[in-house]
Amino acid sequence: MxxxxxxxxxxxxxxxxxxxxxxxxxxxxxxxxxxxxxxxxxxxxxxxxxxxxxxxxxxxxxxxxxxxxxxxxxxxxxxxxxxxxxxxxxxxxxxxxxxxxxxxxxxxxxxxxxxxxVLGVTDLGAVLKAKATYHASCHATRFLGVKEEPGLLMSNIKGLEVIDLPRKEDCCGFGGTFAVKMADMSEAMVCEKAGHVCSTGANILVGSDMGCLMNIGGRLNKDNQPIRVMHIAQLLEEGVKNGESGR
CATH class of the missing domain: 3.40.50 (Rossmann fold)
Structure with a gap:
């Protein structure tokens, strides 16, 4: 292929x-x-x-x-x-x-x-002992209908506790040019989103759009919150390496 x-x-x-x-x-x-x-x-x-x-x-x-x-x-x-x-x-x-x-x-x-x-892969044999929450980006869920796939992949990572993100359907406030044109509103939205992420007690925030993760991660960093921000591909790869090394 x-x-x-x-x-x-x-x-x-x-x-x-x-x-x-x-x-x-x-x-x-x-x-x-x-x-x-x-x-x-x-x-x-x-x-x-x-x-x-x-x-x-x-x-x-x-x-x-x-x-x-x-x-x-x-x-x-x-x-x-x-x-x-x-x-x-x-x-x-x-x-x-x-x-x-x-x-x-x-x-x-x-x-x-x-x-x-397409590939029919849901379990990569990944291992990662951590607590994670997933931010479902607006375009992936609403335009593409990507709703179950990320959660399915994460649920098969051995040792990973996946915690549901409160008000997960809410936008993070990035929206590309929206964050520039409507900066005050965007900041209010990302502050709210970051608060919900922190409320889960997760030490990893996962997403499938780097725009959203950059926005939320920037807010978390500004608030001195020690939460790793990872694209789902990075999360899976790290888990696969752990699984292959026996950790």
Whole structure:
């Protein structure tokens, strides 16, 4: 199975280790992973700011980059959600590009979604003695319907106590450009979210979008809360290493 990694802007520029964890786990299950260097932003910042023409041009570049890929996997529910939910809208008046967008949609998956629903992997033999809570990002749950997959993967990590996050359906306040345009409201939202994370007593916060994790993690750090912030791919990889070493 050939898989192309769509790294996304945040992971590429700030959290490359997340992409590395994704690649190593995909290799573990027999995937041949490539990285099309022509890939660009999904266009979400421009789209959210009302620049649809500019977003459309960026989207064309991403479609071209993955045109010959068998599968496309991303460590971001948000960017994957942009492709699935808004690309058909961007190209609704361009039949040829809409067809190409739909072809990309059909083969593009968020990481946990691909692991569970395509590879059929739910138990990686991971071991990690810790308490964790999971932040379900808005785009992954609402746009993609990724609701059960992360929890299923975490429930099979031996030694991991998974604690339900209060008001887990609430946004963390990041929302990309929303955090810049509506800074005061965004801060109030992330303060509330960080408080809920702390209330669980977990020592690890897990998520599937680095934008959300960057936002919540920044608040936790500012409040001097010693809570590790991990993408689910990082959590799984660390657990797999523990399992293989017998810890």
């Amino acid at each position: 050939r898989v192309s990694l769509f790294i996304t802007c945040l992971a590429d520029q700030l959290y490359p280790e997340v992409g590395e964890s994704v690649v190593r786990l995909l290799h573990r299950y027999g995937c041949e992973v490539d990285f099309p260097e022509a890939q660009v932003c999904c266009g979400q910042p421009a789209f959210n700011s009302g620049y649809q023409d500019e977003a459309r041009e960026v989207a064309r570049g991403l479609i071209r980059a993955f045109e010959h890929s068998e599968y496309v996997v991303s460590p971001s529910g948000s960017c994957t959600g942009m492709i699935h939910h808004y690309y058909p809208l961007l190209f609704e008046n361009e039949p040829e590009w809409k067809r190409k967008a739909e072809e990309l949609i059909a083969k593009t998956y968020e990481f946990s979604q691909f692991l569970v629903n």
